[in-house]
Amino acid sequence: MQKILDAILADELDAVGSLDVPESYRGVTVHEDEAEMFADVATKDKDPRRSLHLDDVPTPELGPGEALIAVMASAINYNTVWTSIFEPLSTFGFLRRYGRTSQLGRRHDLPYHVVGSDLSGVVLRTGVGVHAWKPGDEVVAHCLSVELEHPDGHNDTMLDPEQRIWGFETNFGGLAELALVKANQLMPKPKHLSWEESACPGLVNSTAYRQLVSRNGAGMKQGDTVLIWGASGGLGSYATQFALNGGATPVCVVSSPEKAEICRKMGAELIIDRAADGYRFWKDEHEQDPREWKRFGARIRELTGGDDPDIVFEHPGRETFGASVFVARKRGTIVTCASTSGFMHTFDNRYLWMNLKRIVGSHFANYREAWEANRLVARGRVHPTLSRVYPLEQTGQAANDVHHNTHQGKVGVLCLAPEEGLGVRDATTRERHLDAINRFRGV
Ligand SMILES: NC(=O)c1ccc[n+]([C@@H]2O[C@H](COP(=O)([O-])OP(=O)(O)OC[C@H]3O[C@@H](n4cnc5c(N)ncnc54)[C@H](OP(=O)(O)O)[C@@H]3O)[C@@H](O)[C@H]2O)c1
Secondary structure, eight states: OHHHHHHHHTTOGGGGGGSOOOSEEEEEEEEGGGTTTTTTSOGGGOOHHHHOEEEEEEOOOOOTTEEEEEEEEEEOOHHHHHHHHTOSSOTHHHHHHHHTTOHHHHTTOOSEEEOOSOEEEEEEEEOTTOOSOOTTOEEEEOOEEOOOOSGGGSSSGGGOTTOEETTTTSSSOSSBSEEEEEGGGEEEOOTTSOHHHHHSSHHHHHHHIIIIISTTTTOOOTTOEEEETTTTSHHHHHHHHHHHHTTOEEEEEESSHHHHHHHHHHTOOEEEEHHHHTOOOBSSSSOBOHHHHHHHHHHHHHHHTSOOOSEEEEOSOHHHHHHHHHHSOTTOEEEEOOOTTOSOOOOOHHHHHHTTOEEEEOOSOOHHHHHHHHHHHHTTSSOOOEEEEEEGGGHHHHHHHHHTTOOOSEEEEESSOSSTTOOOOOHHHHHHHHHHHTTTTTO
16 A cells, blocks of 8 residues: 555656555444444434444455545545444445345445545556546546436436445445545546545535536526525535525525634625524424524525525425425425434425425435536635544544534545645646635634
C-alpha cells in the first residue's frame, strides 16, 4: 500500500497500474455478530464508536465493469450512522440479498461490512469491459450501484430493480484504503479541490440535486420560495446553494445562531432558528399541534413578505412532516428523501387535497443527475461544505458527531491521504473560490 501511496503523492500516476495490489487493506467495518449489541439501547445512546471497527480485510476480486480504487479520502453520510446503530435494519440483510443475485453479488455477502458511500482517489485497476477509465485516473465516485439488465431502469437508472447504494447496500465502501465500485460510478475529481474536499459532496450533492432541481424531483424554477430543513446540514447545505444558484429564495431552517450564520455566509437572507423560536409540532407522542404549524407558517410569511413555500425540502420526517404539508403553498410540492426523526408520518390530508399540493418521493440520483451535480462542483458553481476532517482511525467519532447533530455541513475522513490539503491540481480556480470552499471550516 505504501508504494501505491508514494506513487500518488509523487505524482507518478502512470506507475500506479503496474504496482502490485495488496492482498488486504484497512477498512471501517461493522460486524454481523454485533448486530444485536444495541438491542435495549435508546437510539440516541447507540454509539457508533463502539460498533465501527478499523479492520484488515481481504481485497475483493475485481469483476467485469468494475474498478478498484486507492481511496485518498471519504466522508460521513447519515447512512453510515444508520449502519453503525443497526437501524432501522441491520445492513447485513442487504448484503445477503445481494449475495443471492449472482456469483459477483456473492462477494458482498460477508460477516463484516466495509461501509462508506463517498470517495475521492485514484483508479488502481479496471475490470474487463472498462474503457473510459484507466489506472492512474483521479476520480470521485457516486454511490449508485445498478445492474441495468432490466428495462425499468433504462430511462432513469434510479428505477432499476437492482438499485443499491454502494457502501450501504453493498460491501467494499469508501471508508477504507481501497474500494470496489462499478466503473459507471466514477466521475472526474474536481481539479481545484483537495482529496477531502472533493470526497465530501458526492452523496448529498447528488441527492439534493435530484430532490430539488431535477424534474424527477421538485423541478425548482426561478422565483420559487424553497423551505429547506437542516439548511446547514449535509443535504441542506447543497439545497441552499442550488436554490441561490437557480434564482429561488431559500428559507433556511436551522437550530443555532452558528448554523444561521453559515447560511448567511452562503448568501441566504431568510433564516429561521427553530430552536430559538421553540416550535413544538407534537403536543405529545401521539398528537400534533396545528397551532404550532400556523405559528411556523406565519413566521415564513413574515420573512418572505407573505409568500408560502413553492417547495418544501423535507428529510427530518415524522417531527416536521405535518408542518411541511401545512406550510406549502397551494399547488406546492413537499419533496422528501428521508425520515431522520421517524418514518411513520402523519399529516392533515385536508390541507393536501383541498390545496392541490403534491408529495414527491426522491432517492439519491440517477447516473446523469449525479454527473451533472458533480460537474457543478468541478466548475466552481457549487462548493464543498466540509467543516471538519478526521483520520480513518477516528471514523467512529466522526459518525458520532453526525449522529448527535454536533457537526456542520459535511464531516470528512482521510483514508490514504496523510494530511489535509493534498491533491489540488488547479490552484488558480481554487484561489478564485477559496472563501466559498472554506465557508464551513472551523465553525
Ligand atoms: N434518500 C437519499 O438518497 C438520502 C440521501 C442523503 C441523506 N438521506 C437522509 O437524509 C437525512 C439527512 O441527511 P443529512 O446528510 O442532511 O444529515 P445531517 O448532516 O445530519 O443534516 C440534517 C439536518 O436536519 C436537521 N434536523 C435533524 N433532525 C431534525 C428534526 N427533528 N427537526 C428538524 N430538523 C432536523 C438538522 O439541522 P438543524 O438542527 O440545524 O435544524 C440537521 O443538521 C438522513 O436521514 C439521511 O439518511 C437520504
